[in-house]
Amino acid sequence: MPKANMYQSLHTTVIGPEGKPLEVQIRTEEMHRVAEFGIAAHWAYKEGITNGVKTSQDNNKLNWFKQIIELQEDTDDAADFMDSVKGELFGDHVYVFTPKGDVYELPKGAGPLDMAYMIHTEVGNHTTGAKVNGKIVPLDHQVKTGDIVDIITSTSSSGPSRDWVKMVHTRRARNKIKQYFRLADREKNIENGRNIVIRKLRDEGFDSHKILTPDNLDHAAKNMHYQHADDLLAAIGFGDVQPTGVVNRLTDDVRARLKRERQDQAEKEVLEEHQTISESTESNKQHKKARKASNGIMIEGVDNLLVRLSHCCTPVPGDKIVGYITKGRGVSVHRVDCPNIAKAEQEGQRLIQVSWANEPGDRTIYSAILTVQGYNRAGLLTNILNAVNNVTKTVSSVNGQVDNNKMATISLSVGIRNLEQLERLINTIKNIPDVYLVKRKFR
Structure with a gap:
């Protein structure tokens, strides 16, 4: 394949007398014509360009050729000119030699260690020093095209240094050095990896003994393209793999099962709540006939009067309450802080004193509505419903919305026996x- 500048030639270098390199170039006649007599005429001939119209690609090629001509005109010394041309031709690569004349291509900036690992992994691992053109050089020395590099090795070498990772320039050398330390510290890395995963599991609330089983580890390792679980743990201990992704894979099944259980529990609680409210409603209907007042409300000196708890403020036993009489609807009981009470006073409605009956053993469920505001993060609603379940176990409705600032506003209708239980629920949330924010809602 030609280079971007259309130059084509086979190059090699042999070691001549006194150890001096001799460069050899092999070309076909056409390749030689392009190299010696110019490429513009060649392009015109091959592409039929006769009217002076040239593409931008052609112009780029001609510009490169002009730069070489200008370089030759500006350089008096032939050796300097050849060095400059080599830089143009070889680009980002350098070509170095072993003492036996073998040629190795390396990226610019590479050093003796890169060459050592290119020769063989064992050569790299047992390198103790290097000579360039017969002189001892440090291992971070950058080689140049034409250098003769002699890698010094020793079978008694203790292996590569961890600092070599920062010295080498090629990915091959860097990976080989890391691989050496992975194998050398394998058992230590496995143990470190296991401890890292255990800590991560505990931080997320999982039982590491139940999660970190051989079957689960093998399954996670295969999903992450590791042959064995120990290989995965060693990679974690070495720092190649982050524990978060591993823990997520290990707990996928557990998370799915817990999610199903929460959904089943929520459905069960909704059914129980409907059943409880139905039973309470039926019980209240039966008690109305035997009591002077209904809904747990006592009205002094009044018999057989219809009493209802207002839906606008949903009072519960323990709230300070007041009632007012309406035509054809009996007595409506409100909390004393209900906005409708002030409105009733302004309109001249007749207010009467009422009180809670506080009957022993009364297990009537009363409705209370709460407004909850918070940041709309994952799991927020689940946390709130769990709090309700821990205190009252009764939810009749849930509504919510989220604004542009990710602020969630949730309305909960819950079943409550008294004010003490309601305040405990509010503090829990x-x-x-x-x-x-958590507050009782007025409709």
């Missing part, structure tokens, strides 16, 4: 991370 307030302690949930990323919850900023």
Whole structure:
């Protein structure tokens, strides 16, 4: 394949008398014509360019050729000119020789260690020094085209140094050095990797003894294209693999099972809540006939009066309450801080004193509505529902919305027996991370 500048030639160098390199170039007649007499005429002949129209690619090639001509005109010394041309032809690579004359191509900036690992992994691992053109050089020395590099090795060498990773320039050499330390420290890396995974599992709330089983490790290793679990643990211990992804794979099944269990539990609680409310409603209907007041409300000196708890403020036993009489609808009981009470007073509605009956053993469920605001993170609603489950186990409705600032506003209708239980629920929800506000709602 020709180079980008259309130059084509076979180059080799042999070691001549007194150890001096002799460069040999082999070309066909056409390749020689391009090299010796110019490439513009060659392109014109091959592409039929006769009207002076040239593409941008042609112009680029001619510009490169002009640069070489100008370089020759500006350089009086032939050796300097050849060095400059070599730089143009070889680009980002250098070509160096062993003392026996073998040629190795290396990227510019490479050193003796890169060459050593290119010769053979064992040569690289047992390198103790290097000579360039007969002189001892440090291992981070950068070689140049035409250098004769002699790699010094020793069978008694203790192996590569960890600092070599920073010295080498080629990916091959860097990977071979890392591979050496992976194997040399394998058992230590396996143990370190296992401890890292155990700590990560515990941080996320998992039982490491149940998760870190041989079957789970083998499954995760195969999913991450490792032949054995120890290979994966060693990679974690060495630092090649981050533990987060491994822990996620190890706990995929557990997370899925817990999610299903939470969904099943939520469905069960909804069914139980509907059943509880239905039973309470039926019980209240039966008690209305035997009591002077209903819904756990006592009205002094009044019998057989219809009493209902207002839906606008949803009072529960323990709230300070007041009632007002409406035509044809009996007494509506409100919390004293309900906005509708102030409105009723302004309109001249008749307010009456009411109180909670506080009957022993009363297990009536009352409805209360809460507004919760917090940052809309993953798991926020689950945390809130779990808090409700821990306190009351009854949720009749859940509604929510999220604004452009990722602020979630959630409305919960919960079943509560009294104010003490409601305040305990509010405090429990307030302690949930990323919850900023919990309050009772007025409709």
